[in-house]
Each structure stands twice: as C-alpha cells, then as structure tokens.
Amino acid sequence: MAIADEVQVHRLKSYSWALFQCAARVNTNRRYGLSGTVMQNDFRELWSVLQWVKPGFLGSLKEFNERYSDPLRLGQRKAAPQPLVAKAQARQAELVRALARVLLRRHKDELGGVLKLPGKRDMIVVCPMTSLQRRVYQRCLRLPDFQLLSRKDEPCSCGGPRKRSECHHRGDGGEERGGGGVLWSSLHPDGLCCPRCPFCVLFPCLTKLQQISNHLELLKPNPRDPPDKQVRDLAFARLALAGDADLAGGVRAASNLLTLGSSEHCGKLRALERLLRQWCGRGDKVLLFSHSVKMLDVLQRFLEARGVSFSRLDGSTSTTTRQALVHGFNSSPSKQVWSLFVLLISTKAGGIGLNLVSANRVIIFDPTWNPAHDLQAQDRSFRFGQTRHVSVYRLVAGGTVEEVVYLRQVYKQQQTNIAIEGATEHRYFSGVQGSKAHQGELFGVANLFQDHSESILSAEIIGRETRQQQQQQQEERRGESSSTKHCLLCRCLVPWHLKDLASHLKHLKPQVESTGRMAQEVRVQEEVE
Numbered sequence: 214m215a216i217a218d219e220v221q222v223h224r225l226k227s228y229s230w231a232l233f234q235c236a237a238r239v240n241t242n243r244r245y246g247l248s249g250t251v252m253q254n255d256f257r258e259l260w261s262v263l264q265w266v267k268p269g270f271l272g273s274l275k276e277f278n279e280r281y282s283d284p285l286r287l288g289q290r291k292a293a294p295q296p297l298v299a300k301a302q303a304r305q306a307e308l309v310r311a312l313a314r315v316l317l318r319r320h321k322d323e324l325g326g327v328l329k330l331p332g333k334r335d336m337i338v339v340c341p342m343t344s345l346q347r348r349v350y351q352r353c354l355r356l357p358d359f360q361l362l363s364r365k366d367e368p369c370s371c372g373g374p375r376k377r378s379e380c381h382h383r384g385d386g387g388e389e390r391g392g393g394g395v396l397w398s399s400l401h402p403d404g405l406c407c408p409r410c411p412f413c414v415l416f417p418c419l420t421k422l423q424q425i426s427n428h429l430e431l432l433k434p435n436p437r438d439p440p441d442k443q444v445r446d447l448a449f450a451r452l453a454l455a456g457d458a459d460l461a462g463g464v465r466a467a468s469n470l471l472t473l474g475s476s477e478h479c480g481k482l483r484a485l486e487r488l489l490r491q492w493c494g495r496g497d498k499v500l501l502f503s504h505s506v507k508m509l510d511v512l513q514r515f516l517e518a519r520g521v522s523f524s525r526l527d528g529s530t531s532t533t534t535r536q537a538l539v540h541g542f543n544s545s546p547s548k549q550v551w552s553l554f555v556l557l558i559s560t561k562a563g564g565i566g567l568n569l570v571s572a573n574r575v576i577i578f579d580p581t582w583n584p585a586h587d588l589q590a591q592d593r594s595f596r597f598g599q600t601r602h603v604s605v606y607r608l609v610a611g612g613t614v615e616e617v618v619y620l621r622q623v624y625k626q627q628q629t630n631i632a633i634e635g636a637t638e639h640r641y642f643s644g645v646q647g648s649k650a651h652q653g654e655l656f657g658v659a660n661l662f663q664d665h666s667e668s669i670l671s672a673e674i675i676g677r678e679t680r681q682q683q684q685q686q687q688e689e690r691r692g693e694s695s696s697t698k699h700c701l702l703c704r705c706l707v708p709w710h711l712k713d714l715a716s717h718l719k720h721l722k723p724q725v726e727s728t729g730r731m732a733q734e735v736r737v738q739e740e741v742e
Contacts, residue, residue, distance in 0.1 A: 214243040217265075219565075222248040225265050226258035228274070236265055250585040251316065252629045255646060256282035259632060267315055281308050285631055290651060291643045309635035316633070333595045333603040337619065338488075339611040339669055340480040342426070345460055347666050349432075350425045350613060353453050354664055357394035359418050361411040363662035383410040395452060396421075399445045412658075419614060419661060421449065426610035427503075427579050428479050428511050429454070429461045435507055436466055473511055474518025481578065481608045482515055488576070488606065489521065493553045498542070498572040502590045503579050504560040512557055512578065526567075527559035543571040560590050570598040577607040580615055584622035612666035620671055621655055641674055 217225060217236070224232045225246070244266045252259040260277045263270050271277045281304050287293060288301020342350060353359060365378035373380055383406050396417045400407070407413055424431035432450045434443035450464040458464050462472045476482035485501075492499065503509050506527055516523045524538050542556050556569065560581065572594040577587050587607065595603045609615050624646065630636040644653025644660075654660060654674060 215239045215241050215245070217244075217246045219248050222246040222251070222262060223253075226253070226261050228257070228261040228264060233261065233265060237268070250588075250629075252633060253583055253585040254625055256285070256628070256632065263315060270315060271311070280304065281632075286628070286645050286647070287651075289627065289631065289638065289640055289642075290645050291640045291653075293640065305631055305635060308632060312633065318633070330595075330597060331599060331602045333591070333605065335591070335605045336607070337671070338484050338606050338608050339616075339671065340484040340608055341611045342480045342613065342666065343478050343483075345457055345478045346425055346429060346480060346610075347612075348457055349429060349453055349461075350422065350666060351664055352455060353421060353425065354662060356452060358396040358414050359662055361394070361397065362415060362418060362658050365411060365658060378411050395445065395448045399448075415658065421453070422614045422662075423579070423618075425453070426613040426615045427481060427505070427508055430467060430473065430511050431505065431507055433464060433466045473514035476515070480610060484608060485515070485576065485578075486519075488574075489519070489553060489555075492574060497553060497574050499553065499555045499574040499576060500558060500569060500572045500590075500594055501555050501576045501578060502558050502560045502563075502587075504581055504586070505579065506559060508578065509557050509559060516555060516557075521553055521555055523555040523557055525557040526563045527557075528562040530562070539567055539569065542569060545571075558590070558593075560586055563590075563593070565589055567593045568596065568598065569593045570596060570600070573599075573601040573603055575603060575605045577605070580607060580609060580619045580622060582618055582621065584626050587622070609671070611669045612664075614661055616665065616670040617655060617661060620674065624655060 215236070221232075221236075224230065225236060227233060246262060246266055248262075251262055256278070257274070260271055260274055260282075264274075272280065284297070284301045284304045285308075288297045288304075290297075293301075354363065361378070361382060364382070365376065367377050369375055369377050369380035369382060371380060394414075396414045397411070398404075400413055400417075401410075421432065432446070432453055434446035434450065436443070438446070447464060451458070454461050454464055461478065462469075467473050476486050489499070501512060503512065509525065509527060513523070513525060524542055526535060526538050530538065538556070542554065545554055556572065558567075560577075575591050575594050577590060581587060591603075591605050595605075607619070609619050620642070624642055624644070627638040627641075628646070630638055642653055642655055643651065644655035644657075645651040646656060649657075652660065654670070
C-alpha cells in the first residue's frame, strides 16, 4: 500500500516530474492520496494524480484531453455555440460519474449544521493605484523589455514577413539594441539571444508590474540580496521611477519609519488603513497575508507607525517560535477597547497547517496565480473551532496585472467546480486556457501587459455578464426557463477613489450569502465607505 499526504499529492500533479516517475514505479495495487485540492490550475493535474492512483483510469493524457478536457474548456467559453455547450454538459456528467468511483470528498458546509461552523464572506477590494503608482506602471509598460512582449505579434519593422518576436525584436536587435532593456541585458550578459527569447523576460516583467501594484518600495534593491542582484534592481528602479524618484523616497531602500509607514503613495495601504481603522475597538483579530517577505517588511513598518499590535510569521520563523506565536495570537484578549491584533503571515510559509481560529478577519494583500494558495490561507481561520463569522478581503490593484491574476483564479476555480463538483458555472470569459485560438481577455502575453489603469477589468467583465444573468433570472421567475443556475462569487467593495463605480454597478443588489466557496453572485459591498 502507498499513501501520499497533501504535500506529496501536490508534487504528483505534474506527470513529467521525476517524483511522479519514481512514485509510479512503486509496486502496489493500492494507492491513496490525501488532498483538499486535487485540481488547482488545469485538467492535466487531475489526470496526473489519478494516473498515479489508478493508472489508465482516464486513459492516456491525449485521450483524456480529447474526451474531457477540451470539450469542458471550450464549452465554458462565453461565445460557445449550443452544440459545444451540450457536448460539454454530457462529458461533464460522464466525468463526474467516473470520478465518484475514485474520489471521496467532504465539504465543511456539509457538516456545518452539525459542528456549528459559522459562515464566511469572501470579498474583493479593488484598490485604485495612486497617481504616482499609475505613472510608474505606465512608464514601465513603455520600457523596451515590456515592449518586446506586448508587441511580439506585430509585423517586424524590417518589412519582412515574420513577427517581431521571430525576427529583429527578440531582444538583441532592432529598436531594442542598446535601448535600455535592463531586464533582458541582465539575463544575457553576452548580448546574445537564448532559445526562449523574448519570453525569457516574461516572469521578470510580470514581477515588476506586481511590485508596482503593491508598493513602490518593492522595486528598490534589497540590502539583504547578493550585490549583483542589487545592482540590477537599482538599474531598473532608476528607469522605472525616473523623475518621480524623489516622491518615491529615492531609488534605494528606505529605512525611515515615516516613509515606509506612509500610505500616501500606495493604493492598497490606503484601503488597508481604512479597514483597520473601522475594525479598531471591535475586538477583531486580523490575519494579514502576503507572499512577499519584502512586502511583509513594509506592512510591519506600516503597523508600527500606527501603534497596532502585531506578530509576524514567515519562512524564517523556527518551529518552536511558530507554535508560540500561534498560541499567543489565539489566547490574547480581543475585547479590549481600541484593541486590534494583527498577525502578519507569509502566504507560502503560513498558508498550510496553522490553526488560527481566534481571527475573524482575513486580508489577502496580494493575489497569487494559484487559487488554492489563497483559499488555504483563508482556511487558517475558517476551520473547525471557529466561533465567529469570518470576513475575507482580497486586495486587488485596479487596472493592473493583478486583476488578470484574480480573474484567472476565478476561471480556474470554475473549471475545478465543473470537473470535480459537477457544478454549472456562468460563462463569463471569452478566453480558453491553453488555446491560442481563444485567448480572450485572460490568456496570452498581450493581455498581461495592457494598460487598464483607467478602468476596472473585473467589474467590466463580471458586471456586464451579471446584467445578462439577472435578465435570465427574471425570465425564469416568469416561467420562461426552468434550468437551475449556479453563479460566480466575485464580491466587490466599491473602490476608494472611484465613486462612479457605485453608479456604474448600481444594478447589482446584494442578495445571496456566501457559503465560503467561489460560487454565488456578484455583489457590491459599500460597508467600508
């Protein structure tokens, strides 16, 4: 018999990894895996895990894709024709029946009435960038490194038949030669293209945009980093901040408490400040998650500057100290007047295995590409033993790549619900994961580097579709349709500085309480205004 715990099951989700190949050679007919998230990102993960548990159960990967993955993904497309939708529904029912033979699943909400687990509300706080952040973000999009990617499919300027990314604009020639592409240059000190050019700069470029979305201090070199990395980060910070460097506190890491603790030039810190001020004196306890240790440093200074009591848990916290922190947080009084206790946590280091049921507020400061990471972070508080209603706030920088990250989380969660739960999800998106023919508004490199700083992408996509959804619900009430609808949970708080969003989305009415899973209805919450 072979048993894989949650960590090992996660590693078995890639059939090409050496661990999967070794585990597949274990000579036993009884294999068991323990996981709450058997499918996190795509259908290949589901096939890979079941291929280890029961080889051949879903056929080869090619057969699985043709029979299940492709029909389900294409049938969920917003503009999918009815025959494709019908085919997807038939294959979904077939897959759910097959999975019932090998998957044993239990949800918290199934036992909530017995164990008295309180409710959870999951909300999105769309935080517009400050004017300084917006200028830096737009300036970066114009830099050569970013232009390599955002214009990769345009015809090459040489007049030839090939695209820019296949000809003179892979990074070593054309307009980009000597044009200040510091990210590309740092990866290619010899000045020669690698086989992955220009896509080798994709991750570094995305990282920079995410840093700007969260706090400009993240762009600056970290004194704890190796000297060569500090030099590269300093070069980029000078380009990105340019004439705004003085406003941003210079191009080197700030050490002044007032500078680091200020929310003046950070949209998310402004939102966080208002949330904390509202909760102060209510006896609330707050879990504040970030996947960036450097961002945790900034948040720590932010809390220190406001006299907020806090503890911190990250990858450097020893096991002994970790348990003491958890015990201290759970046992500390929360009913004192003007008290507020915050626990700063690294999403990866503290997102699994901790029991923090004394907290009733959870803030996800920066979304990750994998929706399971954020869901697991929430569950540090929303778990058996919790006696209070839990409110979750996901901070998303409006008009930035973070909105695409969040919407991809929604897309992935929908795909999981369709395949594992057998749910009917609303077709919000035109894009199809893994399809170059249907990249839509979510997929493909170009969507990652568009400037949406004057709009809110998630409100446009989900708000637009919600109007159609409400019309369908009205028709159902009139008896014109009898099908059951399960909608998407994407609750928006009205952004702090975009008051016109309230009128833009005034047709949305809060009606449905959350069950704690991404699955109900678009809602506008104005409680923090």
